[in-house]
Amino acid sequence: MEHAGTDPLRARPGRVLVTGAGGQLGTALVAAFPDAVGLTRAQWDVREPPPLVEAPKLVLHAAAWTDVDGAEADPQGAAAVNVGGTQHAALLGAPLVYYSSDYVFDGHKREPYVESDGPNPLSAYGRTKLHGEAAAGERSWIVRSSWLFGATGKNFLRTMLSLGAERDEVAVVDDQRGSPTYVGHLAEATRAIVGLAFGTYHVAAEGDCTWADFAEAIFEEAGLRCRVRRISTEELGRPAPRPAYSVVRSELAETPRLPHWRDGLTECLRRLGAGGRARA
Numbered sequence: 001m002e003h004a005g006t007d008p009l010r011a012r013p014g015r016v017l018v019t020g021a022g023g024q025l026g027t028a029l030v031a032a033f034p035d036a037v038g039l040t041r042a043q044w045d046v047r048e049p050p051p052l053v054e055a056p057k058l059v060l061h062a063a064a065w066t067d068v069d070g071a072e073a074d075p076q077g078a079a080a081v082n083v084g085g086t087q088h089a090a091l092l093g094a095p096l097v098y099y100s101s102d103y104v105f106d107g108h109k110r111e112p113y114v115e116s117d118g119p120n121p122l123s124a125y126g127r128t129k130l131h132g133e134a135a136a137g138e139r140s141w142i143v144r145s146s147w148l149f150g151a152t153g154k155n156f157l158r159t160m161l162s163l164g165a166e167r168d169e170v171a172v173v174d175d176q177r178g179s180p181t182y183v184g185h186l187a188e189a190t191r192a193i194v195g196l197a198f199g200t201y202h203v204a205a206e207g208d209c210t211w212a213d214f215a216e217a218i219f220e221e222a223g224l225r226c227r228v229r230r231i232s233t234e235e236l237g238r239p240a241p242r243p244a245y246s247v248v249r250s251e252l253a254e255t256p257r258l259p260h261w262r263d264g265l266t267e268c269l270r271r272l273g274a275g276g277r278a279r280a
Contacts, residue, residue, distance in 0.1 A: 032184075046085030146178045156180075164224035172231065
């Protein structure tokens with residue numbers, strides 16, 4: 001990966017560009033696309049127009065505002081990244097993969113959301129992700145996924161590993177259901193996605209669970225003796241509303257299918273050095 005202060009696309013045009021390369025998904029994409037040029041936020045803050053002249057052949061747009069509660073407090077800030085940042089990425093003039101979210105749905109459905117279901121986001125974050133889909137333009141693949149986690153960055157798995165190593169019990173929400181998706185699997189699936197027609201694709205791990213189920217699985221796999229106390233979303237009292245059910249599945253035969261979320265968990269913990277107790 002290039003260091004800040006260089007102009008990698010001017011030096012090497014015609015390459016794949018990964019925005020947000022310092023984040024968990026961006027890191028996985030750079031690993032899945034070895035010849036890609038990865039730009040971290042320090043190298044390109046996508047709230048600003050692209051500082052690059054030579055157009056890449058493909059943009060994997062992983063830069064995003066992912067703080068759901070923070071977006072509720074600062075919707076304009078979230079929109080500047082998720083909508084304005086996507087518009088700026090589209091200015092590069094290359095086909096673009098935009099990573100969207102299950103939070104574009106309201107969660108009122110009790111069976112998996114498919115591509116033809118109409119979005120109805122509950123939160124400011126969900127609205128910015130939905131508006132970002134439109135900002136990606138016509139030459140784009142919209143990839144909606146769910147509950148991303150990985151070996152790097154800030155995510156639920158790493159938070160649970162840290163808390164589980166310090167505490168005997170953690171309180172975790174048990175009335176939200178989704179499909180925890182390992183970013184390594186999503187990044188590999190992107191290689192197949194870009195061979196398909198432009199459009200919207202739902203790409204998430206097989207299986208589904210609640211956050212409490214996920215936490216228990218993390219502790220079990222990591223060998224942590226921490227109990228999970230199951231609580232409601234109301235008890236947690238977060239500022240931003242979340243969909244109670246946000247499992248996404250594809251109704252399109254050509255969409256790549258990901259492994260089960262338990263397989264993603266096992267692989268992620270292995271990368272973190274788990275064979276008993278994992279390191280956060």
